[in-house]
Amino acid sequence: xxxxxxxxxxxxxxxVVGLEIHCQIIxxxxxxxxxxxxxxxxxxxxxxxxxxxxxxxxxxxNKECVHQAVKTGLGxxxxxxxxxxxxxxxxxxxxxxxxYQITQxxxxxxxxxxxxxxxxxxxxxxxxxxRMHIEQDAGKSIHDLSPTKSFIDLNRAGVxxxxxxxxxDFRSPEEAGAFLRKLRSILRYLGTCDGNMDEGSMRxxxxxxxxxxxxxxxxxxxxxxxxxxVKFVMQAIENEAKRHIEVYENxxxxxxETRQFDPNTGLTxxxxxxxFAHDYRYFPEPDLPPLILSDEYINSxxxxxxxxxxxxxxxxxxxxxxxxxxxxxxxxxxxNADFFEKAAxxxxxxxxxxxxxxxFFAMLNKKHLDISQSxxxxxxxxALVELITKEVISGKIAKDxxxxxxxxxxxxxxxxxxxxxxQVTDTSAIEAIINQVIADNPDNVAAYKAGKTNLxxxxxxQTLKLSQGKANPQIVNKLVKEKLxx
Amino acid sequence: xxxxxxxxxxxxxxxxxxxxxxxxxxxxxxIKNMENGRHxxxxxxxxxxxxxxQAKVADKNYQSGNIxxxxxxxxxxxxxxxxxxxxxxxxxxxxDNFVPPYESTVTQNLLNDGAVFLGKLxxxxxxxxxxxxxxxxxxxxxxxxxxxxxxxxxxxxxxxxAVAANMCAASTGTDTGGSIRExxxxxxxxxxxxxxxxxxxxxxxxxxxxxxxxxxxxxxxxDCALLLKSMAGFDEKDSTSCEIAVPDYVSSLTGDxxxxxxxxxxxxxxxxxxxxxxxxxxxxxxxxxARGAIVKxxxxxxxxxxxxxxxxxxxxxxxxxxxxxxxxRYGFRxxxxxxxxxxxxxxxxxxFGKEVKRRIMIGTYVLSAGYYDAYYLKAQKMRRLIHDDFMxxxxxxxxxxxxxxxxxxxxIGDESMLNNPINMYLNDVFTVSVNLAGLPALSxxxxxxxxxxxxxxxxxxxxxxxxxIFKVAAKLEIDAKFExx
Numbered sequence: 001x002x003x004x005x006x007x008x009x010x011x012x013x014x015x016v017v018g019l020e021i022h023c024q025i026i027x028x029x030x031x032x033x034x035x036x037x038x039x040x041x042x043x044x045x046x047x048x049x050x051x052x053x054x055x056x057x058x059x060x061x062n063k064e065c066v067h068q069a070v071k072t073g074l075g076x077x078x079x080x081x082x083x084x085x086x087x088x089x090x091x092x093x094x095x096x097x098x099x100y101q102i103t104q105x106x107x108x109x110x111x112x113x114x115x116x117x118x119x120x121x122x123x124x125x126x127x128x129x130x131r132m133h134i135e136q137d138a139g140k141s142i143h144d145l146s147p148t149k150s151f152i153d154l155n156r157a158g159v160x161x162x163x164x165x166x167x168x169d170f171r172s173p174e175e176a177g178a179f180l181r182k183l184r185s186i187l188r189y190l191g192t193c194d195g196n197m198d199e200g201s202m203r204x205x206x207x208x209x210x211x212x213x214x215x216x217x218x219x220x221x222x223x224x225x226x227x228x229x230v231k232f233v234m235q236a237i238e239n240e241a242k243r244h245i246e247v248y249e250n251x252x253x254x255x256x257e258t259r260q261f262d263p264n265t266g267l268t269x270x271x272x273x274x275x276f277a278h279d280y281r282y283f284p285e286p287d288l289p290p291l292i293l294s295d296e297y298i299n300s301x302x303x304x305x306x307x308x309x310x311x312x313x314x315x316x317x318x319x320x321x322x323x324x325x326x327x328x329x330x331x332x333x334x335x336n337a338d339f340f341e342k343a344a345x346x347x348x349x350x351x352x353x354x355x356x357x358x359x360f361f362a363m364l365n366k367k368h369l370d371i372s373q374s375x376x377x378x379x380x381x382x383a384l385v386e387l388i389t390k391e392v393i394s395g396k397i398a399k400d401x402x403x404x405x406x407x408x409x410x411x412x413x414x415x416x417x418x419x420x421x422x423q424v425t426d427t428s429a430i431e432a433i434i435n436q437v438i439a440d441n442p443d444n445v446a447a448y449k450a451g452k453t454n455l456x457x458x459x460x461x462q463t464l465k466l467s468q469g470k471a472n473p474q475i476v477n478k479l480v481k482e483k484l485x486x
Numbered sequence: 487x488x489x490x491x492x493x494x495x496x497x498x499x500x501x502x503x504x505x506x507x508x509x510x511x512x513x514x515x516x517i518k519n520m521e522n523g524r525h526x527x528x529x530x531x532x533x534x535x536x537x538x539x540q541a542k543v544a545d546k547n548y549q550s551g552n553i554x555x556x557x558x559x560x561x562x563x564x565x566x567x568x569x570x571x572x573x574x575x576x577x578x579x580x581x582d583n584f585v586p587p588y589e590s591t592v593t594q595n596l597l598n599d600g601a602v603f604l605g606k607l608x609x610x611x612x613x614x615x616x617x618x619x620x621x622x623x624x625x626x627x628x629x630x631x632x633x634x635x636x637x638x639x640x641x642x643x644x645x646x647x648a649v650a651a652n653m654c655a656a657s658t659g660t661d662t663g664g665s666i667r668e669x670x671x672x673x674x675x676x677x678x679x680x681x682x683x684x685x686x687x688x689x690x691x692x693x694x695x696x697x698x699x700x701x702x703x704x705x706x707x708x709d710c711a712l713l714l715k716s717m718a719g720f721d722e723k724d725s726t727s728c729e730i731a732v733p734d735y736v737s738s739l740t741g742d743x744x745x746x747x748x749x750x751x752x753x754x755x756x757x758x759x760x761x762x763x764x765x766x767x768x769x770x771x772x773x774x775x776a777r778g779a780i781v782k783x784x785x786x787x788x789x790x791x792x793x794x795x796x797x798x799x800x801x802x803x804x805x806x807x808x809x810x811x812x813x814x815r816y817g818f819r820x821x822x823x824x825x826x827x828x829x830x831x832x833x834x835x836x837x838f839g840k841e842v843k844r845r846i847m848i849g850t851y852v853l854s855a856g857y858y859d860a861y862y863l864k865a866q867k868m869r870r871l872i873h874d875d876f877m878x879x880x881x882x883x884x885x886x887x888x889x890x891x892x893x894x895x896x897x898i899g900d901e902s903m904l905n906n907p908i909n910m911y912l913n914d915v916f917t918v919s920v921n922l923a924g925l926p927a928l929s930x931x932x933x934x935x936x937x938x939x940x941x942x943x944x945x946x947x948x949x950x951x952x953x954x955i956f957k958v959a960a961k962l963e964i965d966a967k968f969e970x971x
Binding site: 055057059060094279283287 | 586689725809815854862
């Protein structure tokens with residue numbers, strides 16, 4: 001595996017990173033109230049008395065959120081804890097109506113697990129999951145609408161979150177980036193979180209420390225809160241590591257602190273020093289009994305589990321003959337993988353994969369379409385590949401047919417039929433064209449015979465051109481050689 | 487009928503059914519008492535007009551024969567229960583302008599059963615206190631006061647006073663460490679704190695969530711049984727409420743107690759126990775023995791740790807429960823704040839009283855990093871041991887008999903208690919264990935002290951066995967022949 005080593009004039013350093021990812025649970029209602037989780041509604045319209053922290057209001061656990069968390073835990077190959085409990089994390093903030101957050105502390109719903117990630121050098125690395133717990137989100141404070149006032153929107157207050165905590169297993173920005181993409185892919189497969197970092201439905205806290213290369217110590221780490229894209233996470237790790245190294249190499253000590261990542265500069269700045277760290281005074285939430293999950297329940301969720309990217313990828317490689325790279329690209333997104341499977345059914349899967357990853361994705365990109373909006377149906381893409389396989393049309397003609405398909409959504413057989421694009425495989429018809437070309441170009445024939453044998457390609461090209469691309473290139477190739485060599 | 491407000495609820499219901507008087511007449515009589523009794527300071531908010539409307543509906547129902555369990559019964563509601571469109575203050579400055587847009591489950595149950603609400607009753611601020619002296623709206627005066635104004639006990643001091651002074655037929659209370667039983671004892675009323683989980687806590691301003699329970703304060707045992715039947719029941723809006731059917735408590739009042747084993751914990755008779763309290767305790771045991779019950783000494787070995795345990799756990803939960811009163815969304819907000827922190831500090835400094843602030847600080851301290859294990863965690867372990875004490879004891883007996891309080895009502899402004907809150911907390915010594923163990927317990931008047939002040943006896947039952955409590959209490963009530971005001 002390619003190592004990420006930061007070399008300075010004074011030495012070699014290694015970065016040690018752990019991530020904490022907050023993922024908004026996809027559920028109709030909030031985790032402890034019946035209010036809607038709808039995103040983008042008018043401020044303070046999806047707020048129940050519980051969410052607003054009114055006197056005497058009590059949380060009740062939304063079973064749908066538990067179900068989503070167990071599903072996610074299974075997707076992280078993690079232990080599902082049959083006993084978990086809720087705790088209160090106490091801190092004052094204007095968008096946290098009860099001034100405590102209901103979360104899980106000592107006993108999270110999900111224990112240790114792991115995710116494997118593919119790296120660019122072809123290696124695979126397993127990243128350990130420390131735990132995952134469920135909790136409620138805070139509301140939003142809006143400070144930029146008035147010079148003297150702050151506004152609070154509680155629509156988000158009480159939306160369910162899953163907080164996934166990794167082990168400090170990352171040794172490079174790339175690993176962290178690959179992990180986040182993989183995690184997002186798994187969550188989307190499961191339908192438990194939409195994974196949109198730019199909308200804040202997935203938010204990442206990054207813990208970074210450095211150590212001399214080869215050492216196994218853990219040095220003081222700094223936490224960067226709410227870094228909101230994969231690119232920024234990678235950038236934050238790179239720049240924060242550099243900052244630590246500079247501190248150490250100048251004889252200083254890194255202080256444990258919370259820092260803020262600035263997407264404009266890519267740099268981090270101090271948000272909260274250790275001595276100002278909150279004392280959250282966690283204690284068990286007395287309004288909610290412990291959450292007890294039975295084996296039957298966990299097994300029933302297991303039974304609902306769908307094939308996840310890793311298993312799908314393996315199947316695509318093993319039973320459909322795809323390369324590991326192609327399979328992992330196609331499996332990153334479930335919609336793509338599903339499209340591919342439909343398209344490949346009964347056809348040459350490798351060819352279908354190639355078509356998807358080149359012309360098909362290029363077409364979607366160009367048209368700014370989601371795969372669900374594709375004008376080319378998976379069945380039609382499969383049929384197009386089948387036409388190539390059966391040599392009904394050449395690869396070149398196929399590109400023209402695809403062009404038409406992506407405009408009209410028409411099926412390729414019909415297009416080929418109507419436009420008369422069928423490949424000519426009739427040797428006598430092709431021979432006639434070759435004879436024509438030979439007759440029209442005596443000089444080139446002479447040159448060929450005199451030893452310029454690479455002129456064969458020119459004759460093939462002329463023949464194909466005259467056939468309007470419909471002549472089967474292999475047959476043309478063969479016949480041209482025969483004719484010229486005779 | 488000389489004074490219809492002296493009747494118990496069950497007597498009143500009978501009279502209403504017999505058309506001896508109307509619900510409107512009854513409510514008017516109570517409103518008159520409520521207005522004439524303002525010097526007791528039992529009510530924070532009076533809702534006479536609303537009550538009159540509710541009474542009119544009750545009269546219609548009596549005419550049509552569509553009579554509900556508590557049709558037309560005028561109640562006082564502790565001002566800790568949120569009542570829709572009626573100001574709910576928790577006796578705190580910080581909520582003194584708060585009008586809830588929702589109804590607590592317990593008060594909704596009472597309304598559904600036809601009850602009439604006269605108003606909201608005074609209490610210790612956020613139910614924190616044992617004398618009703620911490621209320622932002624001032625102390626409540628015990629109707630048994632003679633030369634000096636005495637406290638009614640707390641925190642449900644207004645609830646007990648209003649019942650004792652016939653300013654409502656019965657009232658609701660809440661009990662976190664004795665807040666129903668102690669004022670009931672001080673004011674010569676009967677009150678029951680049911681098993682934790684019996685009544686929904688939804689809509690009750692929280693003090694200590696794992697200890698808080700609602701219950702009635704009434705003129706006699708049967709009234710408590712009637713009211714609890716209405717108040718109790720599973721509520722999906724409170725995850726700690728239990729899905730256990732509520733029995734018909736009134737029917738448990740009959741039947742003998744022959745062979746029933748009554749435990750008297752030896753730890754509740756410390757050296758120096760007030761001799762009058764001790765002798766009434768023995769007298770109560772004698773009454774039960776005379777009816778065929780077997781009375782035996784039992785042991786609750788961790789009793790001596792109960793107060794300390796309680797005064798760690800209750801403030802810990804309170805410190806978190808009261809965080810929401812921050813001046814941001816509702817309630818009192820201090821003016822002239824430069825930033826968010828100042829808004830919090832100024833609002834809470836001015837909005838909370840001294841005792842509430844003391845408990846928030848104790849609670850914050852015991853949950854703090856570095857102290858959590860020594861205080862909160864240790865107290866949780868002790869709570870478990872106290873619970874186990876009771877469970878072991880209940881293998882040897884069916885019910886436990888103790889005094890409710892080591893003292894009778896004391897004068898308002900008592901120096902020793904005001905100067906040293908520990909002296910105030912000591913009054914809870916016989917009641918807090920029950921909350922820690924989540925058990926049901928009732929206090930009923932057993933007699934008067936030599937000063938002419940009521941003394942209460944406490945009956946502690948097994949979890950969800952309020953029926954045995956009612957059965958035994960009904961017998962004790964007959965034998966004690968306590969005369970209400």
